[in-house]
Amino acid sequence: MSAAPETKKQVAEIGDKYKYGFVTDIEMERAPKGLNEDTVRYISAKKSEPDWMLEWRLGAFARWKEMREPNWARVHYQKIDYQNAYYYAAPKSTPKKQSLDEVDPKLLETYKKLGIPLHEQMALAGVAVDAVFDSVSVATTFKEKLNEAGVIFCPISEAIRDYPDLVKKYLGTVVPVTDNFFATLNSAVFSDGTFVYVPKGVRCPMELSTYFRINASETGQFERTLIVADEGSYVSYLEGCTAPKRDENQLHAAVVELVALADAEIKYSTVQNWYPGDEEGKGGIYNFVTKRGDCRGHRSKISWTQVETGSAITWKYPSCILRGDDTVGEFYSIAIANNYQQADTGTKMIHLGKNTRSRIISKGISAGKAQNTYRGLVSVHPKAASARNYTQCDSLLIGGKCGAHTVPYIESRNPTARIEHEATTSKIAEDQLFYCLQRGIPQDEAVSLIVNGFCREVLQQLPMEFAVEAQKLVGISLEGSVG
Amino acid sequence: MLEIKDLHAAVDGKEILKGLTLSIEPGQVHAIMGPNGSGKSTLSYVLAGRAGYEVTSGSILYNGRDLVAMPTEERAAQGVFLAMQYPVEIPGVTTLTFLKTALNAQRRARGEKELDAMSVLKLVRGKAATLKVTEEMLKRALNVGFSGGEKKRLEILQMALFEPKLAILDETDSGLDIDALKLVAEGVNAQRSPERAMLVITHYQRLLDYIVPDRIHVLARGRIVAEGGKELAHELEAKGYEHIVGKAA
Structure with missing residues (x-):
């Protein structure tokens, strides 16, 4: 998990203070299996939501029933039985383990390599710990600092109650309720997520991360995130966690909406390392995510950076709507697929305003029997005079049984637009590996070194402390990939 | 230090080395000369342990240990270094990062303490100046866009660094x-x-004017066909390989 060093220190101190925390019995908090209107009402009631929110959810649910699951992505999976799932479950659907001895040693080995502190390891692995740090206190510490700056950073369920006007004004305006099958499902049943509002002219004093909200790791399969950067503000948000979580849940369908008003900038970084399934392709998370940013005001900027190493299936296209004039959209991506993983990911850059600029740097790495697809759209609308796009898609293959696919869609309806697309496919060459081995670098470390070199342009976009962990993760997720 | 006895080695099932015997003592510099296709590069890859270069019979002892049984990276950690004819490029990995990774991997394998970035940089700087390896080269991706001379100088820098x-x-x-x-x-x-033995593999005598060997072996068709002192190089230059190889056949 990532956080600035001072944050880690503070958390550690708080952790020390609250040696005898609480363990809540949460097994009770579970909606009956299946999905119907009652499920939606149950969730809304659990969150003590106002009526307008319930109506919103029910509207989404009604639409969802009419929709069909999309099948255009290059991913194959068994049909999901939406009635055979829990939509509001206790944070841990598996029984609490009593000690680390009960945890898969492979998982612990990974944590060790990532340098995750012990108490975090226990929390991640789902071990009942009696020294949990008090999440309320942690949140309070950061809330004070953010309050001073006027930044709102809270669970979205809280925002719906405490800041209904802000939520009403922006929720669903970037990803409409009816956007797509998974987004609509999310709109009906989202359990929790994050809300951020940065007021006019404020530069958010710290990197915001779900890490600060310990409970956020337990929000379940349907997260909803809404970030609004008001005029002239700046915020950097880190999502995710570099350690794999053993999650029995099969489907994750999150929605993230970003709104940047005039002269605002949002930087959104993700490291996704959900359970990818075992070496035979059994189990693993289906990650169907809708992420979209709206550069609503002139001269605003939204930048997505993602490192996707986990999940059995990744279906994800963080996009930018370049609505204002002179707006900038960026997408930096590393997608690694090993064993039987399938990744279909990319971005959409929708140029609506004048002088809008977008940049796409995608690095796909395939190993084992994995399939990795870059799917991207660059669309220039008639009014987007002098729009510019640069796209670079590089694929790296490790071994002879994996696949890399690049599917770029380009639509230009303005003759002044300039669109560039470059794509390469390469393999880790035997001579590169031999060279490393001959200099004493063992095979797994050599693969990690070469792949990190391949991804360098994207890794450089990550906040410093995140980048170091992401580099390690890149190595770990490809261990043993060269026979 | 190095004792090669009746070495047979094959690539893709085709025998390239056919009974090569050679031994080198510490402090000595030996040269291997030979025409194209004689097996010179195969010998270097077999010694370094490149995948696909299979020893079919014979033995290689390195400081008393069976070299063939040692994994490639362990050979490196135990002091076997191959300056390559075609150093490879690794995009995105800076030269300095590569040097640090390699040096520390070797140290780790030998049970020595790893060095931090500053110590490595100091060490590298100390050796780089005489080889005209600039700071700017160290910041560039390994061998990417390097000239032929820069690549070879970097190989020798690594030799100096790994000792x-x-x-x-x-x-x-x-x-x-x-x-x-x-x-x-x-x-x-x-x-x-x-303490150091060197094996200089070359097609031409030119290099041996500058790196003067203690002994020269002529390799042809997978075997040593002639041996001698440094003057052998000049004889080869004057009369050609065919003269000596033909005589041996």
Whole structure:
């Protein structure tokens, strides 16, 4: 998990203070299996939501029933039985383990390599710990600092109650309720997520991360995130966690909406390392995510950076709507697929305003029997005079049984637009590996070194402390990939 | 230090080395000369442990240990270094990062303490100046966009950094002009020491004017067909390989 060093220190101190925390019995908090209107009402009631929110959810649910699951992505999976799932479950659907001895040693080995502190390891692995740090206190510490700056950073369920006007004004305006099958499902049943509002002219004093909200790791399969950067503000948000979580849940369908008003900038970084399934392709998370940013005001900027190493299936296209004039959209991506993983990911850059600029740097790495697809759209609308796009898609293959696919869609309806697309496919060459081995670098470390070199342009976009962990993760997720 | 006995080795099932015997003592510099296709590069890869280069019979002892049984990276950690004819490019990995990774991997394998970035940088700087390896080169991706001379100088810098016991130089002169050759040869000569053995593989006598060997072996059709002192190189240059190889056949 990532956080600035001072944050880690503070958390550690708080952790020390609250040696005898609480363990809540949460097994009770579970909606009956299946999905119907009652499920939606149950969730809304659990969150003590106002009526307008319930109506919103029910509207989404009604639409969802009419929709069909999309099948255009290059991913194959068994049909999901939406009635055979829990939509509001206790944070841990598996029984609490009593000690680390009960945890898969492979998982612990990974944590060790990532340098995750012990108490975090226990929390991640789902071990009942009696020294949990008090999440309320942690949140309070950061809330004070953010309050001073006027930044709102809270669970979205809280925002719906405490800041209904802000939520009403922006929720669903970037990803409409009816956007797509998974987004609509999310709109009906989202359990929790994050809300951020940065007021006019404020530069958010710290990197915001779900890490600060310990409970956020337990929000379940349907997260909803809404970030609004008001005029002239700046915020950097880190999502995710570099350690794999053993999650029995099969489907994750999150929605993230970003709104940047005039002269605002949002930087959104993700490291996704959900359970990818075992070496035979059994189990693993289906990650169907809708992420979209709206550069609503002139001269605003939204930048997505993602490192996707986990999940059995990744279906994800963080996009930018370049609505204002002179707006900038960026997408930096590393997608690694090993064993039987399938990744279909990319971005959409929708140029609506004048002088809008977008940049796409995608690095796909395939190993084992994995399939990795870059799917991207660059669309220039008639009014987007002098729009510019640069796209670079590089694929790296490790071994002879994996696949890399690049599917770029380009639509230009303005003759002044300039669109560039470059794509390469390469393999880790035997001579590169031999060279490393001959200099004493063992095979797994050599693969990690070469792949990190391949991804360098994207890794450089990550906040410093995140980048170091992401580099390690890149190595770990490809261990043993060269026979 | 190195004892090769009746070595047979094959690539893709085709026998390239056919009963090669050779031994080198610490402090000595031996040269292997031979025409194209004689098995010179195969020998260097077999010693370094490249995948696909299979020892079918015979033995290689390295400081009393069975070299063939040692994994490639362990050979490196135990002091076997191969300066390659075609150093490979690794995009996105800076030269300094590569040097640090390799040095620390070797140290780790030997149970020594790893060095932090600053210590590595100091160490590298100390060796880089005489080889005219600039700071700017160290910041560039490994061998990417390097000239032939820069690549070879970087190989010799690595040799200086890793301080191997057995250094094999495979066609280090190829692609170098005379000035670059002199610079590289000086770098190599500076590293001659009573503890270190060197095996210089070359097609031409030219390199041996600058790196003067104690002994020369002529390799042809997978075997040593002639041996002698440094004067053998001049005889080869004057009369050609066919003369000596033909005589041996």
